[in-house]
Amino acid sequence: MIKIVKTMKYEIKYDKELYNLLGDIQHAIWLIKNRATTAAYDWQQFSFSYNERFGEYPKEKEIIGKTLSPDVYGFLKAMGSFVSSSIVDSAVNEAITKFKNDKVKILKGEQSIQIYRRNGSFPIRVSQIKGITKLDNKTYNAKLSLLSKEGAKERNCKGQSVVTLITGNGAYEILDRIINGEYKMSDSRIYKRKNKFYLLLTYKFEKEAEKVLDENRIMGVDIGVAVPAVLAINEDKFYRQYVGDAKEVSDFVAQINDRKKRLQRSRKWAGEGSRGSGRKKLMKPVDAISNKIHNYRETKNHTWSRFIVNEALKNECGTIQIEDLSGITTDNAFLKDWTFYSLQQKIIDKAKEHGIKVVKVKPNYTSKRCNKCGFIHKDVKKEIWRPTQADFKCLNCGHETNADLNAARNIAIKDIEKIIEDQLKAQEKNVKHVEEYLV
Ligand SMILES: [Zn+2]
Structure with a gap:
């Protein structure tokens, strides 16, 4: 104001x-x-x-x-x-x-x-x-x-x-x-x-202050496991923002699921053999608990997406770049969870309301690319470039940083898909250089 x-x-x-x-x-x-x-x-x-x-x-x-x-x-x-x-x-x-x-x-x-x-x-x-x-x-x-x-x-x-x-x-x-x-x-x-x-x-x-948004000022949003979202800005090397606490959510879900299991067990005994409306009535509390988890996640997603879009406005970012999560193949159950699409969708909707352009980025190599030197850890053993879930360590230049922040900074780069493509081509020629580390 x-x-x-x-x-x-x-x-x-x-x-x-x-x-x-x-x-x-x-x-x-x-x-x-x-x-x-x-x-x-x-x-x-x-x-x-x-x-x-x-x-x-x-x-x-x-x-x-x-x-x-x-x-x-x-x-x-x-x-x-x-x-x-x-x-x-x-x-x-x-x-x-x-x-x-x-x-x-x-x-x-x-x-x-x-x-x-x-x-x-x-x-x-x-x-x-x-x-x-x-x-x-x-x-x-x-x-x-x-x-x-x-x-x-x-x-x-x-x-x-x-x-x-x-x-x-x-x-x-x-x-x-x-x-x-x-x-x-x-x-x-x-x-x-x-x-x-x-x-x-x-x-x-x-x-309300009318901010002039700069389309070339891009906020990269990395949706992750340890932290629901990590933010970076292409023109600001000092900017970083960790949004939300995934553990808080998973703790809540685990606790609720526990209760659900206990309830289901007791219902099973009580409801054995019963049919129709009687059974429906007995299962109601279990459904109520599922709803509770859903509502909790939705509330969190609203809070986080609002925060992210406000950060973009505050920093005059005219573009938000975010991973394209549709069709993602991952063995990570948390990422596969549909609520992540819901978070993504809420960010997109709120960004558009404020005239911020949204660009979806293929997530294939955004985590594997070193934001400092551009090297992509394709076919390189994960334990080398990502010794722990939270840490990124570049094989090429030795740059060490938070893994999610590294990804967010890559996502924030203009035309990152093209840059990754060119880099992969260049690396193929140099493949011998890193042969010993290959899987
Ligand atoms: Zn590097």
């Missing part, structure tokens, strides 16, 4: 009293910002002479409180005593921050200090904008806290002013979304153009 911050302007509907108030605030803030800038400059000068006299710079916090001396701050507040203090605070902070950012250039004489315009904007904090309600598609009401207590008393009105916002094309949808909580408001501004006041509303929301 990424955070989006945007602004939209809304005309504030003319009302004589309201426009007079906004004009007065604009005027006060104009004076305050210029005065604050001058005060910051004066402080800078004071700071230099202090340094000359005492050999160190005055510490702002100790000597003047937060940013400006309480005297100056009090004076600034008095200039806009009728204005809500959060508007004055924000305006003073803006002026001081601007001065600090420009300070070096100002002191070097490269820039003059900021002079604020008479018709400039003033800040309004998010906490001062409340109660947005829809009147119709063009107009909305909002309550703005513009006055201080003192100002409200002075002007004989409430601290909150109800203003009507006039929306343009599409702008009303933003207010609708703010009302329904989809968007959040942020600190905003009020400004004047051609005799009209506007609220420049800042709003924010979260959005």
Whole structure:
């Protein structure tokens, strides 16, 4: 998710009293910002002479409180005593921050200090904008806290002013979304153009990041025995990811099968000779257990496939390459298990949903090829290149790695089938070289 911050302007509907108030605030803030800038400059000068006299710079916090001396701050507040203090605070902070950012250039004489315009904007904090309600598609009401207590008393009105916002094309949808909580408001501004006041509303929301997927960035998925899936990326030699725990699944299945066997035995005794619906009823718990295993595996496959596709998205892989498990001949019961096709299918379905291309790779030599030098251990005794289930050791270059990771890295290579084919041809010519290791 990424955070989006945007602004939209809304005309504030003319009302004589309201426009007079906004004009007065604009005027006060104009004076305050210029005065604050001058005060910051004066402080800078004071700071230099202090340094000359005492050999160190005055510490702002100790000597003047937060940013400006309480005297100056009090004076600034008095200039806009009728204005809500959060508007004055924000305006003073803006002026001081601007001065600090420009300070070096100002002191070097490269820039003059900021002079604020008479018709400039003033800040309004998010906490001062409340109660947005829809009147119709063009107009909305909002309550703005513009006055201080003192100002409200002075002007004989409430601290909150109800203003009507006039929306343009599409702008009303933003207010609708703010009302329904989809968007959040942020600190905003009020400004004047051609005799009209506007609220420049800042709003924010979260959005799913749109990743640009690169088709040439390939994630290889090796489906295996020790670990259900191992991931590699062709353009990232450091990337590796082991997905899931096959032992957890096999333990669960073994435990359930145990129970099933016990049940079947007891049913057999109890159900001997019985026929029809009576027997069906007795066998029900056994079926329920089979379902349990099925559901468990399906849940795991969903979790793993979701994780794999998320990894591909996160890493901007536009292609997933996976072994083509249809028609696989293996003596490994776990691989033969149909749930592996189910895992594969779930990866393919979820990848396509997200616009990731899926390429199936013949699995014939993906485990036997050394990912480092390309040598394929065809007709080479398995105990030489794969001393244990988990380990790969290259006869040609000596490269040692996790066997499943080695396979995943091969699967992640673009046009790997063609590369394997060419390599096999090249090796046939060199067959003598490895003769002594052959089966
Ligand atoms: Zn090698």
